[in-house]
Amino acid sequence: MTPPEATAPVGETGRMTDTSGLSPERILDVAEETIRRYGPTKATVVDVARALGVSHGSVYRYYPSKVALRDAVAERWLARVSTPLGEIAGSAEPAPARLRRWLRELSGTKRRMAREDPELFDTFHRIATAARGVVTGHLDILAGQLALIVADGVAAGDLVADDADRAGRTLLQATARFHHPAHVAEWADPALDDDFTAVIDVLLRGLGAR
Structure with missing residues (x-):
């Protein structure tokens, strides 16, 4: 048949x-x-x-439905961000260095997308914003990857955190300026990289990074 x-x-x-x-x-x-x-x-x-x-x-x-198709488009677009980050999160690199590299990759990917094709970036951002369930799932994936790094760091004695899951979500929220599309207008600021480094340094010190 x-x-x-x-x-x-x-x-x-x-x-x-x-x-x-x-x-x-x-x-x-x-x-x-x-x-x-x-x-x-x-x-x-x-x-x-x-x-x-x-x-x-x-x-x-x-x-x-049209909604289901748009959600699938948004999910695939967001996966282009989260999949490479997952490889970093699962690497054997020491947790503090891995955490710094993961956050730089997230920020760099979003900023590169916005710079190379701002119209397309805005279009897919609007699609993703409308697909709230997809965005929630994406943020859960990112926070989970950060939690994995933190948990590895705690196990190795390189980081200190009572709750790795909470720490992962806090790290994502604390760095929103450098990767959330709502801040895209700020990404051309020449001082952004210095600000980013300063924020990461503070966050790592807060986690007791060796």
Whole structure:
């Protein structure tokens, strides 16, 4: 029996459409381009389907609504930030140095995205802001990665913290100026790197870093 994704449904014009190459990743690739072209409020599932050359029903098989599709786009965009950070969090580097590198990577990634394509950065920030559940999950991932580093540091005697989870979330909140898109207008400040270093130094001293 032919699987649903391999069938060729009738498109909106009455012609058969080939969905054999359709996949969640392919849909998200085109959805990102469509959102960039039309904007997050005007882009529709029909626009994405048209760009893919399939019926909108074919897209709905993977993403049952416009909200679900936008959430998936936001989740993938945020994963581009959190995935490399996860590799740093899980490395064998001493916790204080690892913590400093993780926070620099987060700040540097966000600032680079905003600098290289400010329009796209703003677009995806608006999408992510609307997908509150996705953003909450993303922040939980980031705080969890920081908590892992802190817990490793405590175990090695390099850091002091009564609650690694709370410490991880506090570190994320305390450095928001350097990575949260709400502060994007401040990222061109020539003194930002010096301010960032000063904040990290204070935070590490607060954790009793050796």
